Amino acid sequence: MNLYERIPNNVNLSEDKRLQRALEKWLPNFLSWWHDMGPEGFQEKDVWLRTAVDVGSEGWAHFDYVKMPEYRWGIFLEPAQPDAKVGFGDNYGHPAYQEVPGEFRNPLRRIIVTQGDTEPASVEQQRQLGHTCPSLYDLRNLFQVNVEEGRHLWAMVYLLQGYFGRDGRDEADALLERRSGNPDKPRILEAFNQPCDDWLNFFAFTMFTDRDGKYQLSALAESGFEPLARTCKFMLTEEAHHMFVGDTGLSRVVKRTAQLMKQNRDEDVRALSGIPLEIIQKYINFWFSYSLDLFGGEISSNSADFFAAGLKGRFKEQDQYKDHVAAEGSYTMLVVEGGKLVPREVPLRNALNEILRGEYIKDCEKGLARWNKALADEGLNQRLYLPNVRFHRHVGEYAGHHFDLEGNLIAKEEFEQRKTDWLPTVEDREYVRSLMKAVTEPGKIANWIAPPAAGIKGKPFEFEYVRL
Numbered sequence: 176m177n178l179y180e181r182i183p184n185n186v187n188l189s190e191d192k193r194l195q196r197a198l199e200k201w202l203p204n205f206l207s208w209w210h211d212m213g214p215e216g217f218q219e220k221d222v223w224l225r226t227a228v229d230v231g232s233e234g235w236a237h238f239d240y241v242k243m244p245e246y247r248w249g250i251f252l253e254p255a256q257p258d259a260k261v262g263f264g265d266n267y268g269h270p271a272y273q274e275v276p277g278e279f280r281n282p283l284r285r286i287i288v289t290q291g292d293t294e295p296a297s298v299e300q301q302r303q304l305g306h307t308c309p310s311l312y313d314l315r316n317l318f319q320v321n322v323e324e325g326r327h328l329w330a331m332v333y334l335l336q337g338y339f340g341r342d343g344r345d346e347a348d349a350l351l352e353r354r355s356g357n358p359d360k361p362r363i364l365e366a367f368n369q370p371c372d373d374w375l376n377f378f379a380f381t382m383f384t385d386r387d388g389k390y391q392l393s394a395l396a397e398s399g400f401e402p403l404a405r406t407c408k409f410m411l412t413e414e415a416h417h418m419f420v421g422d423t424g425l426s427r428v429v430k431r432t433a434q435l436m437k438q439n440r441d442e443d444v445r446a447l448s449g450i451p452l453e454i455i456q457k458y459i460n461f462w463f464s465y466s467l468d469l470f471g472g473e474i475s476s477n478s479a480d481f482f483a484a485g486l487k488g489r490f491k492e493q494d495q496y497k498d499h500v501a502a503e504g505s506y507t508m509l510v511v512e513g514g515k516l517v518p519r520e521v522p523l524r525n526a527l528n529e530i531l532r533g534e535y536i537k538d539c540e541k542g543l544a545r546w547n548k549a550l551a552d553e554g555l556n557q558r559l560y561l562p563n564v565r566f567h568r569h570v571g572e573y574a575g576h577h578f579d580l581e582g583n584l585i586a587k588e589e590f591e592q593r594k595t596d597w598l599p600t601v602e603d604r605e606y607v608r609s610l611m612k613a614v615t616e617p618g619k620i621a622n623w624i625a626p627p628a629a630g631i632k633g634k635p636f637e638f639e640y641v642r643l
């Protein structure tokens with residue numbers, strides 16, 4: 176098989192012998208990881224998948240039946256801009272970096288490794304879900320997400336092997352060695368060690384946690400380190416579908432719950448094997464709060480250094496802002512001091528994690544509005560909501576303190592007492608799991624979720640998306 180067949184790419188791989196050798200050595204390890212940790216029980220099935228074949232705005236992807244281990248994971252970057260410039264920070268307007276700036280080598284590698292680690296982690300978290308799919312349409316979407324996370328891992332490994340030499344190659348190997356939820360060699364970020372073993376978790380994960388990915392990738396897509404910017408831009412194209420899966424998945428669950436509530440006089444959907452709104456709300460609280468942690472501390476000198484160096488920008492840095500230096504200005508946030516929430520003003524550059532988190536929250540709110548519209552359309556008055564940004568945090572200023580859903584500072588004892596109302600309990604999880612039974616007949620769907628409004632790429636919902 177020629178090289179392009181083995182590793183489709185638009186990075187002139189055939190001319191870079193050193194990178195080629197590194198990737199070819201890594202490929203069998205990746206396949207054995209996929210075999211061990213990828214979707215269990217479906218490796219030999221034909222799945223109707225989208226494969227990235229180019230980056231052009233027309234026809235970048237090809238749809239056909241593929242067996243997942245034969246998926247053509249490739250390396251695609253957005254085309255280079257002639258005379259690209261550093262778009263922000265102290266070197267604003269200087270030529271973009273084509274190589275890693277020496278003084279930022281270690282932190283930049285850390286950023287790429289941390290992003291890269293999330294990609295295989297989510298595949299591991301989701302590997303059992305195929306056995307309980309609500310429909311063939313959903314099964315196909317799960318596998319689409321999984322193979323693309325595999326490709327995103329390739330994208331990060333390309334950067335590590337192509338730009339960081341020996342230690343980059345070591346990091347690329349380590350990405351295949353850590354395991355989600357394994358106490359001895361866990362994945363780097365905590366949201367990626369949480370179990371994702373039912374489809375409500377899956378939809379909440381792709382809605383909230385993949386959406387964190389969108390914001391991290393968007394900030395890196397602004398990077399003055401051009402290979403990173405171009406890599407992330409193309410990943411965002413695929414990532415949009417993952418968030419679509421989560422957003423519409425939850426919307427369909429909410430819609431079905433509303434329909435079942437109307438069918439029962441006491442609005443008791445358990446009697447009709449649906450998922451109660453309170454449980455949906457608890458899953459939102461859980462995944463939203465863990466995903467907020469992924470943005471890092473509220474006050475961060477790292478974020479300031481990275482912005483100054485032109486390596487990690489703000490969301491839509493070029494479109495949204497006029498002042499790309501941001502050396503002046505401040506940002507006021509609430510912090511805990513002496514047992515109280517008090518305002519603290521910090522230099523703007525130190526607040527960039529918090530500012531990115533704010534963009535993310537605005538985006539999540541749009542999802543909530545759509546789900547609440549589904550409730551309203553069914554004639555119900557109940558509404559879902561996002562908990563306060565301080566609720567249930569494990570990273571940053573609010574970690575180690577306790578807050579209620581509105582963000583009021585409360586005692587640990589009160590939190591412990593009330594947390595079963597706020598976060599999924601063992602019983603909630605068991606109940607949700609008890610509903611998860613595979614529905615694999617084309618055109619059929621599980622009782623706890625509504626069918627999608629449309630199929631994939633013009634195919635009807637009844638299409639045989641996976642040949643079992």
Ligand SMILES: [Fe+2]
Pocket residue numbers: 294323324327388414
């Ligand atoms: Fe990804």
Ligand SMILES: [Fe+2]
Pocket residue numbers: 320324385388414417
């Ligand atoms: Fe994703």
